[in-house]
Amino acid sequence: xxxxxxxxxxxxxxxxxxxxxxxxxxxxxxxxxxxxxxxxxxxxxxxxxxxxxxxxxxxxxxxxxxxxxxxxxxxxxxxxxxxxxxxxxxxxxxxxxxxxxxxxxxxxxxxxxxxxxxxxxxxxxxxxxxxxxxxxxxxxxxxxxxxxxxxxxxxxxxxxxx
Numbered sequence: 001x002x003x004x005x006x007x008x009x010x011x012x013x014x015x016x017x018x019x020x021x022x023x024x025x026x027x028x029x030x031x032x033x034x035x036x037x038x039x040x041x042x043x044x045x046x047x048x049x050x051x052x053x054x055x056x057x058x059x060x061x062x063x064x065x066x067x068x069x070x071x072x073x074x075x076x077x078x079x080x081x082x083x084x085x086x087x088x089x090x091x092x093x094x095x096x097x098x099x100x101x102x103x104x105x106x107x108x109x110x111x112x113x114x115x116x117x118x119x120x121x122x123x124x125x126x127x128x129x130x131x132x133x134x135x136x137x138x139x140x141x142x143x144x145x146x147x148x149x150x151x152x153x154x155x156x157x158x159x160x161x162x
Contacts, residue, residue, distance in 0.1 A: 003113045004147035005044050005071040008078055009122040010106040012098040014064040026090070026097040033087055037070065040085070042077020045116070046070035066098075069122055075108065075144045103130040107138050110147050 016022045037043055047069040050056050057063045072078040081087060107126045111117055117125075125138040134143035 004110045005073065005113050005115075006075055006078060006147075007069070007071055007109050007111050007117050007122075007125075008106070009067070009069045009117070009126060011068075011126065012066050012094070012101060012105055013062070014066060015097055015099055017063065023097055025093075029090060033090060036085055036087060037081055040077065040081040042073040043081070044071040044073060047116075067119075067122070069117065069119075071111070071116075075141065078108075079141060104140065106140060108140060108144070109138050110136075110145070 014023060014026075018027050034046070037046065046052075047067075050058050052067060052069060057065065070078075072081075082091065104126060107122075107129045109125050128135070129138040129140065132138075134140055134145070136145050136148070139145045
């Protein structure tokens, strides 16, 4: 399972509770849009369960705070899903349902194939992007960083070995 996967993490805050009438178009589309993502070329994995499913926030999480984490084969595959499927309509309408975020609400980074980022890593990457701007550690669609070279991965594994 050699190679890299593109991690994407986004956060947002609902304007109204998920079960409120004004959130209905977003809520009613969740299962369909998630299925569309999972069927998209280049999709690898998405976080599910408490804290990641919009209908099930973590016990210590603000119920209006929505997070999404997924892995993709490439930025191009993710962009094709996000902007060239019906998902784009929900991106266009996002301010109907979500508050404006004061800083970056979306971050990308590369992870070795087979690894799954933690929630803490996701938040740290988002904070890194907000503080330092796009780097190889955390970036956005406008500043797509290519996957690390194989030599970088081998060197990192060698240096980390006991």
